[in-house]
Amino acid sequence: MLKGRIIKALSGFYYVEAEGSIYATRARGLFRKTKESPLVGDIVTFQVENDMEGYITAIDPRKNSLARPPVANIDQLLITMSMKSPEFNYYLLDRFLAYAEAHDMEPVVIITKMDLADDDFDAEALKSVYSGIYPVHFTDRGSIARDLEMIFEDKISVLAGQSGVGKSTLLNTFLPALDLETAEISNALNRGKHTTRHVELMDIAGGKIADTPGFSTIEFTGLDKYNLKFCFPDFNVHSEKCKFRECQHIKEPKCGVKEAVANEMLAKTRYDSYVTIYHEIENRKVRY
Ligand SMILES: Nc1nc2c(ncn2[C@@H]2O[C@H](COP(=O)(O)OP(=O)(O)OP(=O)(O)O)[C@@H](O)[C@H]2O)c(=O)[nH]1
C-alpha cells in the first residue's frame, strides 16, 4: 500500500503522486456504495498493480473541498483583484475573503494592474484596511513574479477573482508551459472564454496550484448567518466589547463592532460588506 495525493483526474483514472512517481489508479467499486468519489487534491491510500498502476482503497478525511474547481484540501485561496479595469471593489474582495474563511482556506490578496492606479493613495487606502489581517501583494505587468514567488511553497493554491482581473496572466507568468488563453488571445481569435477543462495540480515554486483561472462568482450556500461573523477575523477584538455575547453586530445595542466603525477603528467598508452578506444569507430561499 502506498499513500499519495491525486494531482489529476481524467477518463476514470486518478493520477496519484507518491514517493516521487505518478501512478495511474482507479477507484473500483469501493466508493460506489458510499457515493464518495475521489477529488483532485485528495490524499489516498492505494494498492499498486502492474508497476505504475493501482487502485484506491481509502480517501483521507478532507480539510475542505470546492465544487468549482473540483479540488480538495486547498490550503490557500489567491484572491486576485485589479486596481483598475475592472475597478477595485471592496465589497467583492470582502466576499471572496469571507468565502475563503468559511471554507478554511487561507486568503492571500493579490492586487493587479498597479500600473493603471491613479497614484499611491489607492494602495495606501487598501493597505490600511487589509494588511493587518491578510497578506496583500501588488503586481503590475513588469513585476508580477518576484515578490509572489515565496507564497506557493508547501501549499495547495487555487486562484479566484472576477473576470478580466489578470488571473490567466498571473498563472502564465509562473507556468509558461500552461499557456492559458488571456483576453487578447481570445479576442484576436474571436473566441469566447476558456472552455471547461479538467483540473490538474501543477508544480509551482515549491507548491502546487490548480491549473485553472479559478472561479469568479461565489455563493454562501451552506453558511449559517450566525457563523458569518467568524469569517471577519478583524471583528474579533472589537466584539469582545459587545454587551451581548451572541451579538450579531446588526441591530443590537452596545455593539463593540459598530462602535469600532464609528470610532474609525474598523473600516466601514468591512462592516458594510458583512451586513450585506448577512442579509443575503438571511433572505436566502430555503430549498427542499
Ligand atoms: N495594465 C495591465 N494589464 C494587465 C495586467 N495583468 C493583466 N492585464 C490585462 O488584463 C486583461 C485580462 O487579463 P486575463 O489574464 O485574461 O484576466 P482573467 O482574470 O484570466 O480573465 P477571465 O479569463 O475572464 O477570468 C488582459 O488584457 C491582460 O493583458 C497588469 O498588471 N497591468
Ligand SMILES: [Zn+2]
Ligand atoms: Zn456586536
